[in-house]
Every structure is written in C-alpha cells, then in structure tokens.
Amino acid sequence: METLDKMAVMFRALIISSNLERFTIKNLEDDFKLLEGYSIPYEAYGFRQLEDMLRYLCHYVQVHGHGDYVYITPTPTLNGYDD
Secondary structure (H helix, E strand, O other): OOOOHHHHHEEEEEHHHOOOOOOOHHHHHHHHHHHHOOOOOOOHOOOOOOOHHHHHHHOOOOOOOOHHHOOOEOOOOOOOOOO
C-alpha cells in the first residue's frame, strides 16, 4: 500500500490533470480506480469516509462544501509551482 503522502500527491495530480470545472469526490474515485485498478483504500488509512481523508490532506487538496455538494481543488503551493 502506498504511503498517505504518495496517495495525496496522486490525488492532486488527478485533479490538476482534469479538464473539469468542478472535480468531485466521485470523479476522484472513478479516475483513481481507472488508473490503479482498485478503489481508494481510505479505511486502511483509518478514515471512515473518503471526504474525511481528503480534509486531512489539506496540504495537498482543498475540500469545498459538504455531503453531496463536495468538490475538491489542489492546494496552491507556496512558491506558485507544483512541487
């Protein structure tokens, strides 16, 4: 299993590479499964829901809204460039 930081970097890359105006948790789940071949194992990292995991990863992604109205964006870097 990937480290939590590696998962977060992958999430961020999936969001950035998307052409969607609003990237939802469902979009992330679908893109991740297509790329990796399995669902995001958020429970293995100790989270009850994927949204909880994403909110924890605030240095990588920002979660906007709650419940059915959640969308996610990459967290801007301090220097303006992707690390």
